[in-house]
Amino acid sequence: MSSQVVRPGAEAAERIRGPRRPAGTLYRGREGMWSWVLHRITGVAIFFFLLVHILDTALVRISPDAYNAVIGTYKQPIMGLGEAALVGAIGLHALNGLRIILIDFWKLGPRWQRVMYWIVLVLWVILLAGFLPRQFVNIALEFQGMPNA
């Protein structure tokens, strides 16, 4: 009878009371679910970038000067950071897209999907490791008012 172990936070139960998370708990999916969430977010982000990008490219038909002015803003440091995010999003979307194709068409895809997810992340880090240093140097040069070489 005396075997009851009082948990250190026995009074904590009082504090937890109430709808701390009114909408229920977040479903705790694993790699598959999070890769899907990332794929959605990057996909929507890339869509909106392409929308803007098609519009700004179409400007060249209206006025080359206006086109140059708009494209020139891409050189600003803030846009440089945006470009870095864009490359990151496209890289992840592309690599995970290959993973999804393998899941659907490769016989062993569903079995190895979790491993493939981590391979995607490793390849993505390698990709960004090759790109980001150069991009940040360019941003820094632009920030100091020097046109990049």
Place this chain on the structure above:
Amino acid sequence: MATAVAEGSSAAQAPAPIQAFTVTLIIRRFDPEKDAEPYWQDFDVELYATDRVLDALHKIKWEQDGSLSFRRSCAHGVCGSDAMRINGRNRLACKTLIKDLDISKPIYVEAIKGLPLEKDLIVDMEPFFESYREIQPFLIASDKPEKERIQSAAQRERFDDTTKCILCAACTSSCPVFWTDGQYFGPAAIVNAHRFIFDSRDEGAQVRLDILNDKEGVWRCRTTFNCTEACPRGIQVTKAIAEVKNAIMRGSADIPVSDLAPTPQRA
């Protein structure tokens, strides 16, 4: 160590009591007659490591609050009645041992997601079974053999995985697509279609492939693998769905050719 040879120590007492723990369960309650919104309620229960979450629910219902409502029938992981979200993952309460959970923190228990909540941990399963019925989960065959329908071991093996389904809805209600789109057939219906599509004795594969070749059919699957993680029977659900996708694209299911001798025909 059969007989105690202790000298005067208290070691020769009755067998040591099994260690019990006070576990906090935080359960998402909802009474449609009283509550506008579901709310969390916590219970402290004395449990052994070998107890299951279902035992904890029983203790609460029998000793603390008789109004707690949940479904259970066999209590041994066969009937598929007590699928619920335990610490944010779909599990059968009768197969989830307390020792496998982190009891230094409270255990969150709530109803499965995506189906209409009726009371506490009970949801309306009718939309789920509706999808199940739609894929015609029964043998479709034109001939009537005198004895049995012959099938080779390889042919039986082809759909063995999907015969294990107990229709608990853990997979369907773990699917992010199903949460937002209740029209989606859902993993369980596709698994049970797979069970007949890849059965060499069945002749209705094309019918079922046509049913699932739909905007709300297999193409809604986004391969999040939540269903495979949630299945208490260990069915490779996402793999089964991928096989149905491929069967639709090829136009037929790949069933192994029988290695049995030609069946003796009726005279």
